[in-house]
Amino acid sequence: MASAFDAIVAYDAGIDNVISYADITADKCASIVEGAIYTRPPKQKHNTAIMIGGSDLDKGEALKKAVQEQFFGRFRVSVMLDSCGCNTTAAAGIALLAKHHTLANKTATVLAGTGPVGQRAAVMLAQAGAKEVRLTSRKLARAEQACKLAEAQYHVALQAYACADDQSLSASLEGSQIAFCAGKTGVQLIKAEQWQNHPDLEAMVDVNTQPPLGIEGIEMADNNTLYRDRYAIFGGLAVGALKLKLQRACIAALFEHNTLELDSEEIYKRAITLLK
Amino acid sequence: MASAFDAIVAYDAGIDNVISYADITADKCASIVEGAIYTRPPKQKHNTAIMIGGSDLDKGEALKKAVQEQFFGRFRVSVMLDSCGCNTTAAAGIALLAKHHTLANKTATVLAGTGPVGQRAAVMLAQAGAKEVRLTSRKLARAEQACKLAEAQYHVALQAYACADDQSLSASLEGSQIAFCAGKTGVQLIKAEQWQNHPDLEAMVDVNTQPPLGIEGIEMADNNTLYRDRYAIFGGLAVGALKLKLQRACIAALFEHNTLELDSEEIYKRAITLLK
Amino acid sequence: MASAFDAIVAYDAGIDNVISYADITADKCASIVEGAIYTRPPKQKHNTAIMIGGSDLDKGEALKKAVQEQFFGRFRVSVMLDSCGCNTTAAAGIALLAKHHTLANKTATVLAGTGPVGQRAAVMLAQAGAKEVRLTSRKLARAEQACKLAEAQYHVALQAYACADDQSLSASLEGSQIAFCAGKTGVQLIKAEQWQNHPDLEAMVDVNTQPPLGIEGIEMADNNTLYRDRYAIFGGLAVGALKLKLQRACIAALFEHNTLELDSEEIYKRAITLLK
Known part of the structure; x- marks a missing residue:
């Protein structure tokens, strides 16, 4: 089941449209990635990003790898991994x-x-x-x-x-x-x-x-x-209050440019920044 | 299959974002309810609500019960039951x-x-x-x-x-x-x-x-x-014309505060009010 | 899996809300069509339209036929067929x-x-x-x-x-x-x-x-x-650049009135027009 939590936080982060998928594993992401990297011209690619949720971190990491392996040249978007809200x-x-x-x-x-x-x-x-x-x-x-x-x-x-x-x-x-x-x-x-x-x-x-x-x-x-x-x-x-603020900030950051990768270290840095 | 009818009526009621799910029964609603009750601070909880549709009224009633049992303290949102448009x-x-x-x-x-x-x-x-x-x-x-x-x-x-x-x-x-x-x-x-x-x-x-x-x-x-x-x-x-007007009015009302419960009696009262 | 590509292009075409479905075949479309044709009054029916995607053109054509057979009188919306982006x-x-x-x-x-x-x-x-x-x-x-x-x-x-x-x-x-x-x-x-x-x-x-x-x-x-x-x-x-421009133009056109049918010939004509 696609996460209601993540969708709501994304909307609260100011995202216009959330397209949610359930049960996506590394072998099933190709068409989603195609939709993300091909639909918008270079100057607007940063208006699409991929957030990987799910409850299984191992599968989430494998999915992130598969998503990024499909990127090439300018055909890429920002990606965030936060399976189960882990990061x-x-x-x-x-x-x-x-x-x-x-x-x-x-x-x-x-x-x-x-x-x-x-x-x-x-x-x-x-x-x-x-x-x-x-x-x-x-x-x-x-x-x-x-x-x-x-x-x-x-x-x-x-x-x-x-x-x-x-x-x-x-x-x-x-x-x-x-x-x-x-x-x-x-x-x-x-x-x-x-x-x-x-x-x-x-x-x-x-x-x-x-x-x-x-x-x-x-x-x-x-x-x-x-x-x-x-x-x-x-x-x-x-x-939870800081987690929500952080998740919103991270999701919003994905749309600043099309090459951001948010995982453990980057997300921790942003948490520290939010508390300053 | 999630209802296109209910989603369209919700948008026409002025709802910003509809997050639809199919095949949700009482034993499967926990993560959706978590998403609804935890993502927004107390003063904004009324910006999320749950509408229970589906074609089976018995399952809809069981689902409504399960949803409400997960609420506690201020962690609750408004709920409407209208399986098959019954109410x-x-x-x-x-x-x-x-x-x-x-x-x-x-x-x-x-x-x-x-x-x-x-x-x-x-x-x-x-x-x-x-x-x-x-x-x-x-x-x-x-x-x-x-x-x-x-x-x-x-x-x-x-x-x-x-x-x-x-x-x-x-x-x-x-x-x-x-x-x-x-x-x-x-x-x-x-x-x-x-x-x-x-x-x-x-x-x-x-x-x-x-x-x-x-x-x-x-x-x-x-x-x-x-x-x-x-x-x-x-x-x-x-x-049907009054039903649509009523459904839109009820869905809009869900977002006035976070403790509304719309089922048979409340919805009938609102139908009477609409005809006055 | 519902197409991310088509949803993103639809949003870029200016559509307010995309309601996506996966695995819809001719025998499963009835409730979606009901949602499309019954929810809005005659003067607003053109605000809903159906786009048929999917990867299988034969199934897409059968689905288009089933959708249109469910229309009657004023109860109809515009339909576009573009399985696999074929047209x-x-x-x-x-x-x-x-x-x-x-x-x-x-x-x-x-x-x-x-x-x-x-x-x-x-x-x-x-x-x-x-x-x-x-x-x-x-x-x-x-x-x-x-x-x-x-x-x-x-x-x-x-x-x-x-x-x-x-x-x-x-x-x-x-x-x-x-x-x-x-x-x-x-x-x-x-x-x-x-x-x-x-x-x-x-x-x-x-x-x-x-x-x-x-x-x-x-x-x-x-x-x-x-x-x-x-x-x-x-x-x-x-x-691809022209395809995207064309797909956006076609999707936007669906909402001009509620009786448009966009398939091979109409879509080709619009491609020619875009290049003039």
Whole structure:
């Protein structure tokens, strides 16, 4: 099903017409790309752009590659990858963190890190200067695979952690100053008792916008809200507000010229700029 | 297939952008609702609304319920249910009747009453004051089921009639002053000889806009047109013109605030207002 | 998949809202046609029109027939058939040829003539006055079938040629002054050595816009470009630029009144007008 969310954000970004497609994979994009690159003369090609959404980041990346391989000469348009909102959500969360807290020399744990948002959050934390970034999954093998992918693509070293119960969660948070909860809607990842007396944690982000939240005992409107005088919390609404602003800004930017490529790094930079 | 009809009417209602989906059932609406409730800030949430169409009223009602169950706090948008045009078509037909003819203490028969339009027409006739409302179907069991549903949902008592041949049709019309033909396009429900000397009938509505019409011997442009000095007829074009005006008005109203719910009763009220 | 190309061109033609459908065949168009013919009052019916695209011309023609059969009385809208861009691409190519070169008394060969563009190009060449028009396919039977269809529909006599190797290609071009290459993207139809010393050829059109082109040794930007002082070449970009202008003009024309029918002949006439 084509994303209503992305279409609405695109309209709010000022785009005149959104043409949505569902179930597009790398082998099915040729006619869409033809429509994008051939219909307008060189000086108007920047009036068309392609945004790749979907819920599967691997497929999204393969699709982006296929789209760009079809470009040639002046026959190209700007492209943005944001499967599952991965880049804009992760960038919003990390940019908020980075604005208020030093990331350099910190250890950060990304819980539920194998999903699109988690994968990107881990990479962005590493690129933003965190000393150690841990990526957790219920199964170690999946976490390891995500770490390998991130290393191959972004040249960052991530640590894989299994996180299947209270004990393994504690292990993944031990020595962590930062926690980023990238879990699915309505899945609690950290109980109140697991963070409210934690000796190392300083700041936590949760992207959830529907109860139960990823972190028990916080509010989704928390925006660098201090709990117990020491734990700074960023809830889903604070992240979401910046994510929406960022997504609109990125989509609008696609139409400035016809050669822009917006993925992880470019989108994170734009999040930082929006917060200045 | 997403409805072209509803999309065009929505554009004519002044809506900027219609995002259409096909085959959405209660278990598939989550991401659409997320797109509707999360993308815009509180003061702009009224700029998004959900209209539920489709050809199946039961599924439409289940979908409406699922959509509304996903709303919480300020995270909600206006919703309209009009599967198969049931509410707007029935409301237009009954409002036209009610403007020109007293419904109080009358007996009304809804032919082909188990479809979306027929079900709603029967309920609206009862709520508009008809003394007795008969709902017919080719099979008695289906008529009885529709009557039970209407009673459970709208607390109105309807009488189920089987209507499979000339004789049973006559029985369903005996003592009826009002007949409402809600049959499918091109299906004749009443022969000329069955109404043109009928001792009780006073007014008849037919929603058909393509020959053969539901009532033999009328014109689809009839608008309270008197036949034989005693039978007032409302044809499909008269009903359709008000239905379109009503549907546009209802869709436009969805965007006035973000908490409107437009279903049978609200839509009927708006039809009455449009005719004042 | 609904065509992005056609939607973008429609927006560029000034259309406010494009409602796209995929996989529509003659048996599935009823509700779309209802939406088109019933939603707007007589004086505004010209604000809706139907464009039939798709990649299959036979299905497109059957669909056009089904759409028009559903029209009655004033309940009709303008219709355009352009499956696979057949009419606009062929008309653009032939109109360019006809502007710069006499077609009367010439022999023309349409290579890869059984596709939508090739079929229409052959018919238009015949109607534009060519003495003999050859339609080639890798299999003779397919070429013969296309010729029969063209004769039945457009009352033009075409000659079927098999064209499966160098020798049969040479035979199909022998005595031809005109060659029209209607092959698929990236399929070379004529080698450089097969045309650069050809005794009869005078002008060639290639609709390809992605290398390798249909004619080896040309540029897709060629626009009546003379090679070896004697071969005038029209490449895919020259054809494409006029095709786009023509498609926009045709789509815009659909909304002038509600009874226009744009297919092969009308579209070719409009191409000629655009070049005047």
